[in-house]
Amino acid sequence: MAALRVFGFSLLVTALALVAGYAHGGLNALFLLVALAVLEVSLSFDNAIINAAILRRLSRFWRQMFLTIGILIAVFGMRLAFPLLLVWATAGVDPVRAFDLALNPPPHGALEFPDGSPSYEKLLVSAHPQIAAFGGIFLLMLFLDFLVQDRDIKWLKWIEIPFARIGRLGQVSVAVAVVALVLVGTTLTHSGQERATVLTAGLLGLVTYLVVNGLSRAFRPPDLEAAAGGTVVAAGKAGLTLFIYLEVLDAAFSFDGVTGAFAITSDPIVIALGLGVVGSMFVRSITIYLVEQEALDRYVYLEHGAHWAIGALAVIMLLSIDPHLEIPEALTASVGVVFIGAALTWSVLRNRRIAKTA
Template sequence: MVLRIFGVSFFVTVLALVIAAIYGGPEAVFLVAILSILEISLSFDNAVINATVLQRMSEFWQKIFLTIGIVIAVFGMRLVFPLVIVWVAAGLGPVEAMNLALNPPADGAAAFPDGSPSYETILTDAHPQIAAFGGMFLLMLFLNFIFSSREITWLGWIERPLAKIGKLDQLEVVVAGALLLVTAGFLADDENRATVMVAGVAGLILYIAVNGLGELFNLPEEGEEAEPSRGPSNLAKATGKAGFFLFLYLEVLDASFSFDGVIGAFAITSDPIIIALGLGFVGAMFVRSITVFLVRKGTLSDYVYLEHGAHWAIGALAVILLVSIGVHVNELITGLVGIALIGAAFISSVIRNRKAGDGDDDALVEELRTVVVG
């Protein structure tokens, strides 16, 4: 099963490294490898959340997400998105933006001799708006989860009280709005304060819109009673319009997760081709493969705390994105926080299963080790 699921990802990895070698030699190969590791480490929580949603989609929409969705993830977010930011911020056309990206200033300077900013500088300057948008979208996802009542809790001492106060209508919107005001007021500088507010509100509105559309077209299957839904991830075997909006939700979610990776990549290189190869071709493909692995193995059903850990990791990432508007946060911290939370949730699930007499844990641990080590 491992080879069948991850085979395409391994092939794409080899292909990307070959292209990198032809494009820029050994240095490019090294940079692509580093970026691939960065993307996978930052996006493991993304894969877990994707799996929770994907397992509730029909087979048709699962295939759409794993085919068309990967094209959007690879080319849309990892290549086109940074260029669009430069087009908008600098008022350049597509060709000029690409030329600017492929021809950076000498010696890694932030500007050209004539004083015009580099591609990397333009994109970095847009970070506050990007972080506000992505941070608010992910924060709403986390708050919707944590304010919902559920039979199984991981950190019960905090999840149960939060679920009780979550009965207050629209509490997640109030909390998210308050955090946005605090962020814009204390972390954003005067020049970016208004744009941070606008971008944050846009992220909040987009989540509410996609969530509402998902619930609108979420019809219970015959013989089943409709259950209250606190987010698109609660849709079950969605088809038709429900499947489409769930697919849309996953793409926006993937975009929100990729913001920190795309911005963080510029600390390593500003070359859009290398970034696309490392983050997109290799990183995004492995995230998709991990997602499929979790769905096919039924891992989220067997290890019930993984979803909780992933949502807590999302909450941490949302806070980090908002904090990064005013304070630089090392990408290593972002990746380690997510891995630590999901790892703790996995260990808690293993302990829970062993107490219940489930003996499948060792087999899954060995299979996961095989995937990681190769």
């Protein structure tokens, strides 16, 4: 019953999205919509776990904002408006013209029109290095900050314990991220202009993470982290900053999904329905379910597995800057499942050992 209550609205929205997709493009659009929804959920399960770790610290008001305003931002902001704005910023094509290009692609799936002008898909794909650098560095910082933090419960102790000791030096994650960005920018780019673009985008990702993470720490109640079971919740300014932090995280996680969607279709309506409406709704429902079932307290390694999956995703995004390194979508989608599945298994075994001891 709890699962039906949490996922009921998502199922209703999915049914409406399927009807809208069929009305938009028939059976072909319906099939593509389902494929995109599956892609989004498989790529974002680690996102749901990280969201749950933050959401359980928010007040009821900000949780509701995450499910209402947050979903609007996810659907219309990141899955529809963001690609159009990106084409505008990188190619100088205004959003209205970009939307028209997206709705009217070249015949036979070509990347250029007969007159030689680029298609919407080609314009967006050409912006992939900037997207990958920004999102990859942002997610790498999230992983590194988790890795160097000294925690009472550790999963992969042979790695986490040494990094926790190194983390006492301070700003280790920033130093590692900058070194990674320099290596990527100098070895995976093929022109001076592309190198400058990648380095700039990566630095913007780093600065964005530091600003948002700094604000969330500045307004966080002092007893929030110490509260057992998350009994102290963030409201007011603290809730607002954590809500913004959640939305920026969702944006960073959506980069790979948005760009990967073009391997399936370039139709912005189908992408918005598949990734945004169906996929994002289910990711949010999974997040709420994890919070209400207190899954992160019962399966203590889940958060660890999610962060390791994020670290792997960040590396994949940074490597994808080089167009000659073709990384299969199946690998990107499965890496999170592998880490989270392993973390869940370890958590279950840990619980059984504790039960036997008791």
